[in-house]
Amino acid sequence: MQQTFDAVVVGSGATGGWVARQLTEAGLQVAVLEAGRRLNPSEDYSEHTPPYEMPLRGTRLPRERREKQPVxxxxxxxDEYANHLFIDDTEHPYTTPADRRFDWIRGRHVGGKSIMWARQSYRLSDYDFKAASRDGFGDDWPLGYDELAPYYDRVERFIGISGRAEGLPQLPDGEFLPPMALTCGEEILKKAVADRFGRTLTIGRAAVLTRALNGRPACHYCGPCGRGCRTGSYYSSPHSTLPAAAATGRLTLIPDAVASHVTTNAEGRCTGVYYVDRLTRNHREVAGKVVVLCASTLESTRIMLNSKSSPHPNGIANSSGVLGHYLMDHVMGGGAGGTLPVLSGVPDTRGNRPNGIYIPRFRNLETRESGFLRGYGFQGGASLSKWGHANSIPGFGAEFKRRVKAERPWSVYLGGFGECLPRFENHCRLDTERVDAWGIPILHISAAFGDNERRMVSDMADTAVEMLEAAGAEGVSRQENISPPGLAIHEVGTARMGNDPATSVLNRWQQAHEVGNLFVMDGSVYPSSACQNPTLTMMALAARACDYLVEEYRAARV
Ligand SMILES: Cc1cc2nc3c(=O)[nH]c(=O)nc-3n(C[C@H](O)[C@H](O)[C@H](O)COP(=O)(O)OP(=O)(O)OC[C@H]3O[C@@H](n4cnc5c(N)ncnc54)[C@H](O)[C@@H]3O)c2cc1C
Ligand code: SF4
Incomplete structure (x- = not known):
């Protein structure tokens, strides 16, 4: 007889790994369906591969991959090292209106995007959770910072976040591992932005271990983390949460299982998940008393929209018609770069530090001082340039080498990540005509940034220039070129939570208003995007929702 699991989790990435760990450690039998394969670190990771071992020296994608990965x-x-960690776009199509480009970046393997992510990890604050009450746009979150803070603590303690406490209300401090060091260029910039503008520059808060934690060794600063980490020194689910879940003996991880839809009974309650075997194309079903979707923003919503039945004719948990709406991504494209001549000849002691700097939001906090709502933070850094400047130095021989060494510039740059306002019209729905390589209906995504985001990007460029110039940077170039939605890879929303079932899909515990045994625990649940990188918050929310799920499960209320 087929086993009925206590919970079926779809997706094994940043959030699915956490959910698998917490539910198995609470005693539940859990099946995790993962659409992709298991990676083999000795073959799939290339963080220690030097450029001279790559056919194209790591400079560009081979043509056949470019053709299969246009998005x-x-x-x-x-890039040439890591393209196999990203999907083949020809197998995973989606459509958009011709004038609304959306770049949907995905990884389909055990671990999802937690293998390739840039690890920047920042808490949200009540400036974010209660933003609507402050400026009147959109809706507040159905929870506040005080309620989420213990769950941030819990996630940080387990996965490890290095960083420095700064005491800022808009960027609450966490339980940090020792911070990485700033370079001398970053120290100069930090002093200038504090002295001239009263702003804070801090080392990036990163899910990278600066000392050993929970059986994982500290980072050895080899540098290119986005290609995988054989020592598991940054947070990725296959090196952290999934092994912990497996150690309970209660995890059944099913790779190559492409979830198509949630199955339901006559009353509309979930009975399990229907999936297609990625390799054989056989159709299968796994039974569960509770279903938790962690397939990532948009993918979880796609599964829900495709879960149609007579109790759920518009997709599961969608009688409000809100499912698929309020898609957001951070807006990028405003910033500046320059050089720091004052550091000419000074060595860079940073080595291959896998981290940058962060300037937390300073707009629209206590006052409304800008022509847009909400705010943005800057990421960036200052470092001794690679050797590109040699191209512009004439000559050859000993004199040429001397000049190349002596004139190696210190470059400095800042790039903004801004909040995107939640708008109903930015949405996804099922494309009624096309399917993916496994016969599952694909998404039609229609999203665009608006005037608020455009004004924000312009302001990012202005403030980046003023801060670099205050630090004595020369040759400062102002960059204002708004990014297409999706490219920040911080997509959130489409199954938002809220207190009102008429305007939200999930309640404050990330449980579907209409289906008590269906939960969503990834970024789809966000009611507003804030401007901080989202993954840490997704995981803290999942930790909180799992506590609730376990309590309800034990009391037989789900
Ligand atoms: C280059 C890059 C840099 C980034 N940098 C940062 C950063 O610095 N900070 C930050 O906060 N975030 C960053 N992100 C975003 C971050 O990776 C995501 O927010 C995070 O991974 C989302 O977690 P998730 O569990 O929702 O999705 P994922 O980690 O993507 O996991 C989803 C999993 O679900 C699986 N899946 C999807 N569909 C199905 C299906 N139908 N059936 C079964 N399984 C399915 C996928 O294969 C995948 O394994 C970055 C992302 C990238 C790519
Ligand atoms: S986390 Fe550290 S050890 Fe791992 S790949 Fe990144 S730099 Fe290298």
Whole structure:
């Protein structure tokens, strides 16, 4: 007889790994369906591969991969080393209106995007959770910072976040491992932005271990983390949460299982998940008393929209018609770069530090001082340039080498990540005509940034220039070129939570208003995007929702 699991989790990435761990450790028998394969670190990771071992020296994608990855190759990390960690776009199509480009970047393997992510990890604050009450746009979150803080603590303690406490209300401090060091260029910039503008510059808060934690060794600063980490020194689910879940003996991880839809009974309650075997194309079903979707923003919503039955004719948990709406991604494209001549000849002691700097949001906090709502933070850094400047130095021989060494510039740059307002019209729905390589209906995504985001990007460029110039940077170039939605890879929303079933899909515990044994525990649940990188918050929310799920499960209320 087929086993009925206590919970079926779809997706094994950043959030699915956490959910699998917490539910198995609470005593539940859990099946995790993962659409992709298991990676083999000795073959799939290339963080220690030097450029001279790569056919194209790591400089560009081979032509055949470019043809199969026209969308993925827009992501900086999808390069000659790591393109196999990103999907083949020809197998995973989606459609958009001709004038609304959306770059949907995905990884389908055990671990999902937690293998390739840039690990920046920041808490949200009540400036974010209660943003609507402050400026009147959109809806507040159905929870506040005080309620989420213990779950941030719990996640940080387990996965490890290095960083420095700064005491800022808009960027609450966490339980940090020792911070990485700033370079001298970053120290100069930090002093200038504090002295001139009263702003804070801090080392990036990163899910990278600066000392050993929970059986994982500290980072050895080899540098290119986005290609995988054989020592598991940054957070990825296959090196952290999934092994912990497996150690309970209660995890059944099913790779190559492409979930198509949630199955339901006559009353509309979940009975399990229907999936297609990625390799054989056979159709199968796994039975569960509770279903938890962690397939990532948009993918979880796609599964829900495709879960149609007579109790759920518009997709499961969608009688409000809100499912698929309020899609958001951070807006990028405003910033500046320059050089720091004052550091000419000074060595860079940073080595291959896998981290940058962060300037937390400073707009629209206590006052409304800008022509847009909400705010943005800057990421960036200052470092001794690689050797590109040699191209512009004439000559050859000993004198040429001397000049190349002596004139190696210190470069400095800042790039903003801004909040995107939640708008109903930014949405996804099922494309009624096309399916993916496994016969599952694909998404039609229609999203665009608006005037608020455009004004924000312009302000990012202005403030980046003023801060670099205050630090004595020269040759400062102002960059204002708004990014397409999706490319920040911080997509959130489409199955938002809220207190009102007429305007939200999930309640404050990430449980579907209409289906008590269906939960969503990834970024789909966000009611607003804030401007901080989202993954840490997704995981803290999942930890909180799992506590609730376990309590309800034990009391036989789900
Ligand atoms: C280059 C890059 C840099 C980034 N940098 C940062 C950063 O610095 N900070 C930050 O906070 N975030 C960053 N992100 C985003 C971060 O990776 C995501 O927010 C995070 O991984 C989301 O977690 P998730 O569990 O929702 O999705 P994922 O980690 O993507 O996991 C989803 C899993 O679900 C599986 N899946 C999907 N569909 C199905 C299906 N139908 N059936 C079965 N399984 C399915 C996928 O194969 C995948 O394994 C970055 C992402 C990238 C690519
Ligand atoms: S986390 Fe550290 S050890 Fe791992 S790949 Fe990144 S730099 Fe290298």
């Amino acid at each position: 993925q190759s827009r992501c900086y990390q999808c």
